[in-house]
Amino acid sequence: MDWRSWSLWKGFDYLGGISILMKDTLKTMLSKRWEWAAIVYQMDLLGVESFSIVLITAVFMGMVLALQTAYALEAFGAKLYVGEVVTLSMTRELAPVLISLMVGGRVGAGMTAEIGAMKVTEQIDALRALGANPIRKLVVPRLIAVVFTLPLLVLLADALGIFGGYIISTFQLQIGGRFYFTHVFRLLKFSDMVSGLAKTGFFAFFITLIACYNGMKARGGADGVGQATTSTVVLSSIVILISDFFLTKLFLAF
Amino acid sequence: MEDFLEYNNIHKSFGANAVLQGVDLTVKRGETLVILGGSGTGKSVLLKLTIGLLNPDTGSIIVDGENVTGSSEKEWMRVRHRVSYMFQWGALFDSMDVFDNVAFPLRESRRYSDEEVRKRVLEKLDLVGLVDSVDVFPADLSGGMRKRAALARSIVTEPACILYDEPTSGLDPITADTINRMIRRMQKVLGITSVVVTHDINSMFHVADRLAFLYNGKMAFTGTPDEARTTEHPVLRGFIEGRNPDEPDT
Numbered sequence: 001m002d003w004r005s006w007s008l009w010k011g012f013d014y015l016g017g018i019s020i021l022m023k024d025t026l027k028t029m030l031s032k033r034w035e036w037a038a039i040v041y042q043m044d045l046l047g048v049e050s051f052s053i054v055l056i057t058a059v060f061m062g063m064v065l066a067l068q069t070a071y072a073l074e075a076f077g078a079k080l081y082v083g084e085v086v087t088l089s090m091t092r093e094l095a096p097v098l099i100s101l102m103v104g105g106r107v108g109a110g111m112t113a114e115i116g117a118m119k120v121t122e123q124i125d126a127l128r129a130l131g132a133n134p135i136r137k138l139v140v141p142r143l144i145a146v147v148f149t150l151p152l153l154v155l156l157a158d159a160l161g162i163f164g165g166y167i168i169s170t171f172q173l174q175i176g177g178r179f180y181f182t183h184v185f186r187l188l189k190f191s192d193m194v195s196g197l198a199k200t201g202f203f204a205f206f207i208t209l210i211a212c213y214n215g216m217k218a219r220g221g222a223d224g225v226g227q228a229t230t231s232t233v234v235l236s237s238i239v240i241l242i243s244d245f246f247l248t249k250l251f252l253a254f
Numbered sequence: 255m256e257d258f259l260e261y262n263n264i265h266k267s268f269g270a271n272a273v274l275q276g277v278d279l280t281v282k283r284g285e286t287l288v289i290l291g292g293s294g295t296g297k298s299v300l301l302k303l304t305i306g307l308l309n310p311d312t313g314s315i316i317v318d319g320e321n322v323t324g325s326s327e328k329e330w331m332r333v334r335h336r337v338s339y340m341f342q343w344g345a346l347f348d349s350m351d352v353f354d355n356v357a358f359p360l361r362e363s364r365r366y367s368d369e370e371v372r373k374r375v376l377e378k379l380d381l382v383g384l385v386d387s388v389d390v391f392p393a394d395l396s397g398g399m400r401k402r403a404a405l406a407r408s409i410v411t412e413p414a415c416i417l418y419d420e421p422t423s424g425l426d427p428i429t430a431d432t433i434n435r436m437i438r439r440m441q442k443v444l445g446i447t448s449v450v451v452t453h454d455i456n457s458m459f460h461v462a463d464r465l466a467f468l469y470n471g472k473m474a475f476t477g478t479p480d481e482a483r484t485t486e487h488p489v490l491r492g493f494i495e496g497r498n499p500d501e502p503d504t
Binding site: 121122126133 | 302305306307327330331334335338339341342343345346347348358359362363407
């Protein structure tokens with residue numbers, strides 16, 4: 001067996017493992033009581049503690065977008081449409097993808113490290129030995145927290161990105177705030193927001209499953225946990241970028 | 255005495271590594287059986303098979319008269335309530351203090367009121383001498399305290415059997431002696447059936463009613479500690495005398 005078939009085999013093995021985790025997680029989520037304290041804790045960890053990263057990413061992305069758009073549209077005398085471009089780009093694409101990449105990387109890495117450390121110190125076996133279901137205790141609260149909180153962070157990022165565009169429009173491009181926001185709200189449709197938020201929900205689902213699965217499969221001590229954490233960041237980023245294309249195609253069809 | 259645990263022709267492999275190759279063993283109700291063997295010979299694997307943390311490739315395991323081989327996770331939960339496991343390094347939950355760690359199995363079973371949980375936890379922590387450390391987190395505990403906290407967590411549900419995985423490894427001789435005495439006390443006071451996996455000979459002679467020696471994937475010897483002292487088995491003799499039978503005396 002050469003290395004390509006070996007990699008392919010490992011890929012199928014990984015895909016199979018994560019599919020089983022997804023099935024068990026959904027089954028547990030629907031059939032067992034939820035750990036509300038753990039869910040709230042995870043929401044705090046993800047939501048409140050990610051606020052600064054969202055603020056910086058979204059405001060600066062909105063400002064850069066306004067600058068680049070103005071530069072590109074100036075040749076056509078369409079600089080005044082900065083508000084529309086910033087709004088559409090942020091709500092439909094940039095906020096969902098960038099915030100998922102930033103927050104997902106941060107939160108996903110943290111989840112894998114935490115669950116991985118539990119795995120290599122036999123705490124996950126201990127959960128089972130003491131009569132608890134590790135999926136209910138570890139995966140379900142994280143999944144619920146991320147799937148609900150990440151879209152909220154993206155909604156916040158939408159607003160902050162548009163605000164970033166407003167700063168550049170007003171102070172550099174000399175487009176009035178009233179004019180900017182009139183164009184923003186005239187163009188902004190509910191379906192644009194929903195498409196961005198729905199995509200984020202899927203990203204959140206993928207990030208959490210990958211992070212938890214890698215954590216639960218970690219082995220070999222600190223080195224193994226480190227490798228699993230790196231793998232989570234790389235894989236969740238790739239999955240976000242690839243699934244973004246297909247989800248965008250899907251949502252554009254409706 | 256009737257058998258509490260029964261292992262019949264257990265095989266278990268990890269990839270190409272055949273760890274257990276036909277293990278037959280019985281543990282009688284109320285006795286303390288020590289499983290002795292070198293590192294990586296499958297002692298811990300055998301314990302993990304007993305409560306379904308791993309599944310055997312072939313063979314059957316009978317716990318308290320019930321064949322548990324191939325049980326579902328839900329069925330294993332019932333077994334785990336009667337048979338508890340003390341992990342080698344304690345496996346205490348980092349995010350919880352000692353009290354919450356010990357209370358965990360009681361809260362998880364949802365059979366006890368808060369008051370009852372508190373009473374039981376303090377009673378067991380008192381038994382292992384940790385009642386003053388209820389609010390300490392595992393990271394701040396010494397190795398011996400971790401083992402004692404893990405022991406309290408193992409006995410808090412008052413199981414019929416405890417599986418001890420290397421209970422004295424990494425401990426100084428005095429702390430190891432304290433743990434050994436506790437294992438003995440669990441058996442005498444609470445009548446608990448115990449299986450102790452170790453390669454600590456002193457510990458073995460202190461706690462064992464019977465000894466089983468795991469070698470090359472099979473039980474190479476079962477008998478009392480006194481019988482073990484006079485055994486002809488060269489590797490077990492080497493184990494007991496603390497010397498490598500393959501190396502010439504110098």
